[in-house]
Amino acid sequence: GQQLNxxxxxxxxxxxxDVSMNCTSSSIFNTWLWYKQDPGEGPVxxxxxYKAGELTSNGRLTAxxxxxxxxxxxxxxxxxxxxVGIYFCAGPAGNNRKLIWGLGTSLAVNP
Amino acid sequence: xxxxxxxxxxLVQPVGSPLSLECTVEGTxxxxxxxxxxxxxxxxxxxxxxxxxxxxxSEVPQNLSASRPQDRQFILSxxxxxxxxxGFYLCAWRGDLTWGEGFYGYTFGSGTRLTxx
Numbered sequence: 001g002q003q004l005n006x007x008x009x010x011x012x013x014x015x016x017x018d019v020s021m022n023c024t025s026s027s028i029f030n031t032w033l034w035y036k037q038d039p040g041e042g043p044v045x046x047x048x049x050y051k052a053g054e055l056t057s058n059g060r061l062t063a064x065x066x067x068x069x070x071x072x073x074x075x076x077x078x079x080x081x082x083x084v085g086i087y088f089c090a091g092p093a094g095n096n097r098k099l100i101w102g103l104g105t106s107l108a109v110n111p
Numbered sequence: 112x113x114x115x116x117x118x119x120x121x122l123v124q125p126v127g128s129p130l131s132l133e134c135t136v137e138g139t140x141x142x143x144x145x146x147x148x149x150x151x152x153x154x155x156x157x158x159x160x161x162x163x164x165x166x167x168x169s170e171v172p173q174n175l176s177a178s179r180p181q182d183r184q185f186i187l188s189x190x191x192x193x194x195x196x197x198g199f200y201l202c203a204w205r206g207d208l209t210w211g212e213g214f215y216g217y218t219f220g221s222g223t224r225l226t227x228x
Binding site: 042043045097103 | 153157160170201205216217219221222
């Protein structure tokens, strides 16, 4: 079945550093979604991407829909302590009623 | 505006006891509803989803069941809990969060932390 490979699994960075994470798939996706989960909370949608090559920003976050439609990247610039959490990528399954999820990238920021 | 409510926030239950977690959505009609479980703070496992009243799709054979008695109500149940049922349970609905055309993202509830002892 479809799988999303998300890397790195975890990151430990200093406040102010830039962060980059990615998600790859063995099959094509028509939509890529990036979520963030704060500790003890449900995931919240950060960015949605709908077109190959699309580059979309949300504040200090920038995500790109890969040209091959098999990957996506999320960058965070000038990290701050509140960026701590788990970042998930996701894409719709065949009938668009379900999402396929990556296993997440856990981000820790040292102030 | 649409909101999703999930309760309780925390639950500690003995092995063999029943379980009932409830999720309700306000401000929308005929939503797609989802139950997920998350173990050890990583990986979202889809348990059930529903596209309408009484319509339940099960993703993983397990000790749990789901029901949708009303349009905006989704219930997760178990007759006898196992230790392995411990985890963070999340309800979600398919909403209209878009930055453009295309697939709609999910909106999640705040989750229930279940500990089976």
